[in-house]
Amino acid sequence: MLLDWITVILLIGVGLLLVIVELIFVPGTTVVGILGFILTGIGIWIGYAALGTNIGHIILATTVVVGGAAFAYSFRSDSWSRFALKDQNRGHVNEEYQHMLTVGETGQAVSALRPQGTALFADRHHEVHTQGEYINPNTPIRIIKLNQNQIIVEAIS
Structure with a gap:
């Protein structure tokens, strides 16, 4: 009888722990959550x-209450915040200077x-793109199109 109680408590405890791990650390439906259930x-x-219907009802009710309380406590107490990523990447590309180039x-x-690389315009280096053609180094080029952060060039023949 004691072994039955230990088995039930361990299975339910490990199962609830795996379900909480699924919710917090491994979001989505994965093996961890399914194994916990x-x-x-x-x-x-x-x-x-092993323990009878009345004890089974008590175990079921206790499991639901303990599982719900553990789930609610884990989110309300902010105990999982130390595992969460809080830093944000606020960097942006090419913001140190805006190019003053014209078509x-x-x-x-x-x-x-090939088809992108570095070009020199007004003594400043810029990343440029071609329309698919390859251009060798030291070739004169001309800007044919300007998008937000993209400079499209062609070779001058």
Whole structure:
């Protein structure tokens, strides 16, 4: 009889722990949560089978109350906040300076543009893109299109 109680308590305890781990650390339906539900269900089933129907009802009610309380406490007490990522990446690309380039401006390819690379316009290096063609280094180029953060160029023939 004592072994039945120990088995039921361990199965339900480990099952509830796995369900909480699923909710907090491994979101989504994964093996951890399914295994937790299965272990909890087996623990309740063993409680009904080995300890009787009345004790089984008490085990079921206690499991639901303890599981709900543990779930509510884990979110309300902010105990999981130390595991959460709180830092945000607020960096942005190319914000140190805005380019003052215009369509038709000429420059020179510093690196090979295959189809992107580095070009020199007005003594400043810029990342540029071609429309798919490859351009060798030190080739004169012209800006044909400006998008938000993209400079489209072509070789000057």
